[in-house]
Amino acid sequence: MLDLQELSLNIPDTAKPRVVIVGGGFGGTNLAKKLSDKYFQVVLFDRQNYHGFWPLLYQVATAGLEPDAIAEPLRKMFDEDYKDFHFRPVRVTHVDPATKMISTLVGDLSYDYLIIATGTKTNYFGNEQIKHFSFPLKRLPDALNLRSQLFQSFEQANMTKSESVRQSLLNIVIVGAGPTGVELAGSLAEMRKHVLPGDYPGMDFSRMNIYLVEGLERVLPPMSPKASRKTQENLEKLGIIIKLKTFVETYDGEVVTFKGGEQIQTRTLIWAAGVMGATIEGLPETTVEKGRYLVNEYNQIQGFADIFAIGDIALMKTEKYPKGHPGVAQPAIQQGIHLAKNLKRIQKGEVLKPFEYFDKGSLAIVGRSKAVADLPGNLHLSGFVAWVAWLFVHIYYLIGFRNKLVVLSNWIYRFFTYESGTRIIIRPFYRKEDKVAEEFMRKQAE
Template structure:
C-alpha cells in the first residue's frame, strides 16, 4: 500500500489521520508537539478559566487504537518533492507516496517582529501561560505598588486586534478582573482595571454582520472594556502601546491582530499568497505538485463564489475528513478524488457571560444567552476526548455558579515593579 505522510496534528491533520485509521494504508503523522491542541479555547487558559490539560490531548493516545498509524514527534526542515521525502531537523528523512500538509498558521506582526517579546500572541500553550502569568502577576505587583501612576500602569491590559481572538480575550480578562479577582485583594480594586481593545479597522469582528458586531461591542462595553476602533498601533515596547502618537502605559499587552500560514510554501518552492497560503485545486491537491495536498490554514481553498475559505477549525476538520476518506477510496479502490465542498456550520464568538454571537450565513443569526449556550455545547462536543469533555463541562459549571477560576497559577519569578 502507498505510504501517506501527514505533517501537522491540528484539526485538519488529525481528521485526515482518523479517516485513514483502521485501514491497510500505512500512515505517518508528524508534529513538533506530542499533543493535539484545541486552539479555540486557548484564550481560556490565558485567562485562568481552564488548564492546558483541559484542551490538549496526547496524539499517541488519540490514535492508539489504530495500528496502521505511526506518530513521529519531530520538526520538519523541508520537503524533497523529487525524491518524495520529508526531511526533519534531526536529519531523518521519511519517504512518502502521498503527502498531506496541514501545518496551520502562526501570528504575524506585519513587519514588527520585535513587538512579539512585549505582546505575545495566542497560538501555543507556552504563549497562553505567558499571558496568564503577566495578567495575574500585574495584579500582584499592583497590590504592592505605592505610586498610583505605577499602579494604574500595572492594571492596564491592552489587547490588539478586534477579531474573534481579541474580542474573546478582552471579554474574558474583564470578567476575570471584575468577578474572579474582585474579593481577593486588600489594597486595590481589580474591577477598576483598564482593559483596552484596539482595532485598526472601522469596527470589531469584520467577518460578522454589522448587527452582531454591534451587539458584541455593546456587550464588551457593559463589561467595562474600552474599545478603540479605527486606531492603528504605531509602536509596542516595554513602556506600553503607542497609538496616534500617544503612549498608553501598560504592563500587559496581547497580540491578536493577524495570522500567517506556516512555511510550507517555501518547503515546496511555491509562490504563496499574501497570507502565505498554498493554492490548491478543488480536490485539495497542491497546484503544480503531484501527490501533495494541503488543507486548513495552510491552503488557499476557494468557495463557490471564488472567495478564500476562512481559517476556522470547522474548515480544516471538514477538509481533513474529506481528504482522508477520498485518499482511502483512491488507494484501495482506485476511485478518483472528488472535489471538496464546505458546509458552513456557523461562525461564532463569545463576548462574556450570557453573551455570544453566531452567524450561520444566509441571514440566519443568533445572539445572547441562546448563542452562549450553543457556543458552549459545540466546543464541548468538538473536544477530542470524553474525559476532556467532562472536565471542561464541570469547570464551566463551577465557574458559572461561583464566578471562580481555578487555574490562577503564576509559574515565573516576580518582575520589577517599576516601568523601564
C-alpha cells in the same frame, strides 16, 4: 547529554503507500483517523505531542481552565486499533518534491502522499519590537506565559508604592478584535468585576483598564455586521475601552504607541491582530499566496498531484469563497475527512470528488449569557440562546470524554460562583532583559 545524531525517525519500511501528514491539528488528526491502515502507512509529524482545542486557549490564559483540559495527547487519540500509524514529535524543516522526501531535525523520510496541515502562526507584520515584547496567544505555552504575566502584574500592582507604575500594571491592551480578542476581553472584564476584588481587597479595580484595539471599522470583522454591533454593545457594557481604526506603531514593553501619536502605559500588550500560514521550505514560491498554499478543488497544491494542503494553510478559491475558506476549525475538519476519502479513491483507481464546504456558522462569546451566532440561512442569534449554543458546540468538539467532563464541570461551577479556577503562578514569566524581576525571583527561590 543526548545528541541529536543519536536520534532517528525510526519509521518501519512498508510495501503500502506512505502518507505523511505534517500537523496534528483539526485537519491532520481527522485525516489520519479516517485513513485505513489496510491501504496506507500513516506517519504524523507535529512539534508538540498533543492536539489542542485552541478556541478555548483564552480561558487557560485567564485561569478559567487548566492546560490539560483543552489538550489531548496525540498518541492517546490513536490507540492499538491504528496498527500502522506512527507519530513523531519533530518539526519538518524541508520538502523535496523531486525526490519525494521530507527532512526533519532527526532525519529524512520518503513519502508517497504528503499532506501539509501546519495551520497558522502569529503574524507581527514585520515588527520585531512588538514580536519581542507582546504576548501572543496561539499555543499552550503562550497561554501559560500570559497567565503568569497577568497574575504577576496584579501582585506587583498590589505591592508598588508608585501610582503610575500601578496604573501601568493594571492597563491591559489587546490588539485584534477578532474572536480571540473579543473573548479574552470579556473574560478579563468578568474577572475584574467578580474575582479580583475578592483576591485583592485593598486594591481599586475600577482603575483596571482593558483596551480592545482593532484596525478595521468594527469588532468581529469575520462575522456579520449585526453580530458585530451586538458584540460591541456587550463589550461596552462590560467596561471595555474599544479603539477602532487604530493601528499599533511600536511597543517597548512599557509604552504602546499608536499611529497618530497616542500612547498608553502598559506592561501587558496581547497580540491577537493576525496570523500567517506556517509554510515549509522547499515548495516553489508560486504555490504560495498571502502565506497560504494555493490548492485546487481536491486540495492538491498547485502543480503537484501527490502533495496536498488542508485547513488554514490551504487557499482554495471558489465562487463563494474567492479569498479562501474562513480560518476556523470546520474547513480543516471537513477537508481532512474528505481528503481521506479521496486518497482511498486514488488507491482504488476511482475518480476524485471535489471538496464542498458546508458552513455550520460562526459563534463568539463575550461573557455570561452574552454571545452572538451567525447560522446558516441568514439566521442571527444573540444573548442567552447564542451563549448556550456556544457552550454546546465547544463541548461537542473537544477531544476526549475526560476533557468534555472537566470543562463542563468547570463551566457549571463558574456559572454559580464566578470563580475562575486556580490562580496559581506556577512558572513565573520574565524577559531576560528584566534584571530586576530576575534578581527578585532568584532571591525568592533561595
